[in-house]
Amino acid sequence: MPSPTRWTRAFRTRRRTRSRTRRLLERHLAVMVVTALVSMTALLVSYREVQNAAGEMRTRDAPAVQGAAATQLALLRAHQEAKSSLANGIDEVVGAGARYANQLAAADQGLSRLSDVQIDGERGRGVLKTVKGLLTSYSSSITPGAVKYVHDDLMQKEKFAEAGTILDRPGTGVVPRLDVLQDHQMRRVDRVSSLGTLQRTGWAVAELGLLVLALTCLSALWVLRTRCGRSQDPWLLAALLVTVALAVVPLWATVHTQERLDTARHQLVAIERRAHDHADLVASQNYVTDNSTALRGRLAARSWQSWTYYGALGGAALIVLLPAAGICRRLNADYWRAG
Numbered sequence: 001m002p003s004p005t006r007w008t009r010a011f012r013t014r015r016r017t018r019s020r021t022r023r024l025l026e027r028h029l030a031v032m033v034v035t036a037l038v039s040m041t042a043l044l045v046s047y048r049e050v051q052n053a054a055g056e057m058r059t060r061d062a063p064a065v066q067g068a069a070a071t072q073l074a075l076l077r078a079h080q081e082a083k084s085s086l087a088n089g090i091d092e093v094v095g096a097g098a099r100y101a102n103q104l105a106a107a108d109q110g111l112s113r114l115s116d117v118q119i120d121g122e123r124g125r126g127v128l129k130t131v132k133g134l135l136t137s138y139s140s141s142i143t144p145g146a147v148k149y150v151h152d153d154l155m156q157k158e159k160f161a162e163a164g165t166i167l168d169r170p171g172t173g174v175v176p177r178l179d180v181l182q183d184h185q186m187r188r189v190d191r192v193s194s195l196g197t198l199q200r201t202g203w204a205v206a207e208l209g210l211l212v213l214a215l216t217c218l219s220a221l222w223v224l225r226t227r228c229g230r231s232q233d234p235w236l237l238a239a240l241l242v243t244v245a246l247a248v249v250p251l252w253a254t255v256h257t258q259e260r261l262d263t264a265r266h267q268l269v270a271i272e273r274r275a276h277d278h279a280d281l282v283a284s285q286n287y288v289t290d291n292s293t294a295l296r297g298r299l300a301a302r303s304w305q306s307w308t309y310y311g312a313l314g315g316a317a318l319i320v321l322l323p324a325a326g327i328c329r330r331l332n333a334d335y336w337r338a339g
Contacts, residue, residue, distance in 0.1 A: 021223070025327050028220040032213055032239075032323040039209025040316035043250055046202035047312060050254050050261075051305050053192050057264055058299040061189045063117045065268045066292040068182045069275035071110035072175055073288060075135075077281045078103035079167055082142055083160065100142075108135070120184040127181045134174045138166045182272055189268055193261040203251070210247040213319065214240060220323070224330055235326025239319055246315045253308045260298060267295050 081100040111132060118124040141163040167174050217240040224233050271291055277284045 022331060024223060025220065025331060028216055028223065029323060029327045031216050032220070033320055035209045035213045035216065036316070036319045036323075039206045039213060040246070040312070040319065042202045042209065043206035043246065044309070044312060044316065046199055046206060047250050047254055047309060049199055049202075050195070050257050051309065054257050054261060054299065054305070055301070056192055057189070057261060058296075058301065060117050060119055061185070061192055062264060062268060062292075062295055062299060064114065064119045064185050065182065065189060065272060066288065066295070067110055067114040067117060068178055068185060069271050069288050070285070070292070071107050071114060072178045072182075072275050073281055073285045074103045074107035074110060075167060075174060076278055077285060078107060079142075079164060080281055082163075104139070111135070118181065118185065119188050120181055124181055124184065127177050131174050131177055134166055134177075138163050138174065141166065179276075182275070186268070186272055189265060193265040195258055203254070207247060207251065210243055214243045214247070217243065217323065220327060233326045233330065235322050235329065239322035239326065242315050242318045242322065246312060246319065250308055250312050253305065257305065264295060264299055267291055267298075271295075 078100050081103055085100060111128060115125070115128050118128060120127070141159050165173070168176075170176055217236050221233060221236050221240075224236070271288050274284050274287050
């Protein structure tokens with residue numbers, strides 16, 4: 001058998017080099033596709049979780065906490081106004097007074113709204129059902145005391161004391177029951193508004209995957225430049241830019257949303273604490289009302305939240321398709337220039 005000539009050896013060497021380069025590009029493509037799929041799945045799920053938390057806080061959690069605080073203060077204010085009517089002798093003319101009636105009506109409306117938005121599940125519905133029954137008993141005590149027994153001081157004081165007991169009795173009164181409901185609601189608010197371990201892990205996976213994807217894009221560009229004679233590839237350059245944008249924009253949006261959730265949680269804690277300040281019920285009611293209105297404005301949905309999600313969804317498709325298009329084009333069109 002004749003020995004290989006110089007041309008034969010060069011041809012074989014060239015074939016081996018082209019084969020190694022092709023396998024190298026194929027490995028780059030596989031890494032980019034896998035990391036893109038993994039990182040974007042983690043990113044989209046993590047981003048959606050934070051936005052869902054903001055939506056829950058806006059539509060259910062914040063109104064539930066605000067409603068419980070406002071209802072509790074309205075009940076206490078109604079009882080205070082009834083006692084004020086008794087002390088000032090107004091009950092002899094108009095019973096418990098218009099202010100009492102207004103506050104009791106506000107408390108009743110607050111309970112109705114709270115039944116729709118409370119976030120303590122079946123347990124919360126049971127508490128509110130019991131509270132409504134206790135309010136019926138409260139009215140059955142306060143109304144005779146303010147109307148029927150106007151000229152019977154002993155019975156009048158007995159009925160007012162009975163009504164006050166229904167409100168404040170430790171463990172079983174209206175206010176303690178609302179306190180228990182509020183405590184459960186605040187625990188849920190804390191869970192919903194905090195970035196948990198699972199979410200942090202999701203973001204870490206997403207950002208790490210995008211970093212690997214960006215480095216792989218750079219490596220593929222270097223391979224194409226040094227082995228395939230291409231100074232640049234527009235498809236891979238576009239994929240690199242999209243990768244950087246995906247690593248920055250959704251994370252920024254999440255940090256911004258999380259800051260709003262943290263602020264909302266702190267404000268709800270302040271509202272819940274102010275509801276326990278019974279020294280000046282009028283000031284406490286005004287505080288709860290004003291801060292609830294301000295909080296609704298801060299939690300209002302931003303249009304860029306949805307656009308960011310759908311933009312990330314489109315970017316996820318691009319960082320899979322662009323590297324595939326760029327590398328496959330080089331492999332099929334001008335791979336002969338490798339080596």
